[in-house]
Amino acid sequence: MKVFVVGSGKLASAMLSAKATFQNCDLIPWESAFQHASEQAIILHCGSGRQIAECIMFCEQTASTFIELSTGLETEHLTPDFPLVICPNTSMLMLKTMAMLGQFGKQFKDYNITLTESHQAAKQTEPGTAYNLANSLGFPVEQIISVRDQETQSAEIAIPDDFLGKHAYHKIVIQDGNDALTIETKVLGHASYAAGVRQIIDLVLNKNLENRRYNILEFMQ
Template identity: 35%
Template sequence: MTETYTILIVGRGRLAAELLHGLQGPGIGSVLPWDERTAAGDGPCMVVHAGSGRELGDVFDFCGARGTVLLDLSTAGTRYPAEPGFPLVVCPNVNMIMLSFMAMVRQAAGYFRGLDIAISESHQAAKKTSPGTAVHLATSLGVPAAVIRSERDPQVQREVIGIPEKFLDRHAYHDIVIRDEQVEIRMQTRVLGKTAYATGLARVIGIVSSRRPSPGCHDIVDLILGDA
């Protein structure tokens, strides 16, 4: 029998609002904002951090006291406890196609060690946080995060990258180029418009529930690879 969780959403931005109003699926009972966490009672719950980080101290205390799983969707330089006493799952992305791509890159990374690898990304100009997906890809490929090329200029996004005008305010683009003197391999991802964050997160919650990770820090891509 599938265990049913109360999901607590931390954050006040657009992503948090989308999750509060759209998150549903097997194993998901009620979905509550962090401020209403007392309504969760003592039953099983998971915490989803989709905020700026201001409330992380309280979140860590809550999860530590209850042993509650924390899914961190906001991975922009977050400082985690050295040894979390609860399962902390880092989720730089919750789109399942993108997570599968990230898992594929991690599995194949060893074949490209020593080659020239360039990574670039583009998001809407309003994005001020670190590009978590690009950093994850860079880490998998052994590329320093500092050399990731980030683009936030709408004119360049439209005229050079080819992002349609109507998606300039909501898109995610990643470009990986692997080359030597004679061969070039290019891998691109484009996410245009409002993605299925709630649907993807529901599947992530299902994976985490089935894997039952131990206390400590986990990468959602590792859990997906283990679930494959």
């Protein structure tokens, strides 16, 4: 199965660099000319959204599956006539944590909660994982603490210098008086994302998907 990788950022580069590890599919950088192709494939979108219209056209005419790795884009609200899989994260460990909180997070909505997220300074899209965690906990997204300052990331969050430009950190603290529960996640680099995308593609290939929008967390249950 051909997998067209759409985007030119770090995540897209990480996917293409790891293409040899994708045993049952062929990763190919997207080109605008492909929107007129007739062969069914998978769209792996990790771009800014500039090429979404081309990708949608391709999926509509070929009944191909669209896997969305970017956050905060129009695809999150699309009602498609092809399978669309929204991925707020691709680290399997993180996705399973998110699925767990999605099922039980509302149990903590009446407690004092703080939610902190940190990503590389270059990140301009909304923190989709943090938004998902907040919604699962019944926590206002506008109260999420976002850290982009490298000095703070290094000194207070202990992000190694080598990963200041490519990391994802989330910390949830739930307090009840003197009692506290802390959930802390730290993803350094993109290696786990490539491994996660391989598993996501396998899930997609092994499911008979309907023409609708899915959240990848549905596959974690």
